[in-house]
Amino acid sequence: MPRPIILGVVGDSAAGKTTITRGLVRLLGEEHVTHIAADDYHRFDRRQRAEHAITPLHPACNYMDIMEQHFREVRAGRPILKPVYRHQDGTFGAPVYVTPRQFTIVEGLLGYHTEALREVFDVRVFLAPLEELRRKWKVDRDCSRRGYTTDQVLEELDRRESDSATFIRPQRRFADIVVCFVPGDHGQFDAEVTLGRGLVHPDLTPFVDGDQRGLTIVDAGTEHTLAISGGIDPGYAATIEEAIWDRMHFASHLRSERLGEFTVGTQLHRSESLALVQLLVLYHLVTARASVALGADGLRVAS
Ligand SMILES: Nc1ncnc2c1ncn2[C@@H]1O[C@H](COP(=O)(O)OP(=O)(O)OP(=O)(O)O)[C@@H](O)[C@H]1O
Numbered sequence: 001m002p003r004p005i006i007l008g009v010v011g012d013s014a015a016g017k018t019t020i021t022r023g024l025v026r027l028l029g030e031e032h033v034t035h036i037a038a039d040d041y042h043r044f045d046r047r048q049r050a051e052h053a054i055t056p057l058h059p060a061c062n063y064m065d066i067m068e069q070h071f072r073e074v075r076a077g078r079p080i081l082k083p084v085y086r087h088q089d090g091t092f093g094a095p096v097y098v099t100p101r102q103f104t105i106v107e108g109l110l111g112y113h114t115e116a117l118r119e120v121f122d123v124r125v126f127l128a129p130l131e132e133l134r135r136k137w138k139v140d141r142d143c144s145r146r147g148y149t150t151d152q153v154l155e156e157l158d159r160r161e162s163d164s165a166t167f168i169r170p171q172r173r174f175a176d177i178v179v180c181f182v183p184g185d186h187g188q189f190d191a192e193v194t195l196g197r198g199l200v201h202p203d204l205t206p207f208v209d210g211d212q213r214g215l216t217i218v219d220a221g222t223e224h225t226l227a228i229s230g231g232i233d234p235g236y237a238a239t240i241e242e243a244i245w246d247r248m249h250f251a252s253h254l255r256s257e258r259l260g261e262f263t264v265g266t267q268l269h270r271s272e273s274l275a276l277v278q279l280l281v282l283y284h285l286v287t288a289r290a291s292v293a294l295g296a297d298g299l300r301v302a303s
Pocket residue numbers: 011012013014015016017018019020108137138141181189262263264265271274
């Protein structure tokens with residue numbers, strides 16, 4: 001059995017980590033994916049954090065050393081006894097025995113904070129939605145699913161701002177793919193996707209069409225940033241998706257119509273830009289798996 005392929009999905013609270021991850025798990029098949037939420041490695045529960053006046057974004061509020069140990073074990077294909085943090089009431093549950101499957105997705109706040117953590121990931125995604133959008137997503141989600149009031153969430157966001165700036169946002173520089181969702185003109189979210197040099201990405205420049213149908217290059221400087229309009233012509237999006245699928249024909253059994261889904265409250269919506277981002281991430285996961293199966297250690301390009 002080749003070792004598991006490890007994806008990191010890192011970003012601030014309510015940046016969309018679970019949303020992007022959920023689609024990938026569905027696509028790869030739950031039976032093939034181990035899903036780890038790094039929130040489980042909080043050192044303090046909700047009451048203790050209030051007593052210590054510390055936010056969950058601070059490394060001292062998390063067992064960073066145990067995260068490093070556990071994720072290394074998972075990468076080596078060995079099981080872990082994972083702690084459990086329960087968002088429903090902000091307390092810890094009993095640990096669970098986790099066996100690594102073909103793919104492991106680790107989503108969390110501080111996944112790229114240390115060198116040892118960064119080394120674990122075959123693919124590193126960082127989510128950086130426009131800050132006002134993230135605040136809105138957090139208020140909606142925390143009030144509907146985590147038992148907070150709007151005022152409590154807004155106060156908490158203000159309390160966290162300094163730790164966000166110090167510990168969370170700087171991690172974007174370690175990512176292979178940085179995704180910034182912004183509200184678009186079409187009632188949909190546009191995505192700005194910055195592709196780092198650590199991996200070789202599928203070349204989508206032949207589809208850049210000067211905003212005629214929805215794919216442009218924002219910044220052709222040192223980084224390569226694609227802008228995917230939320231209002232991209234669905235037929236054109238399907239053509240681009242087809243080109244990415246062509247480059248991973250060995251994974252064609254994974255094809256699904258259900259990419260790009262997200263929920264607002266209990267309502268299901270779909271976003272073309274989210275679907276394309278998920279497909280780009282999937283491309284890297286399946287190509288990493290193919291390369292590891294052939295004996296390589298991964299796909300990372302030496303920098
Ligand atoms: N790409 C997206 N398009 C539309 N809405 C989104 C998207 N990503 C996230 N959202 C909205 O934001 C909410 C919060 O997202 P999500 O739960 O995925 O964040 P998270 O980063 O996993 O949060 P946390 O770390 O706090 O658990 C979702 O319930 C959804 O309504």
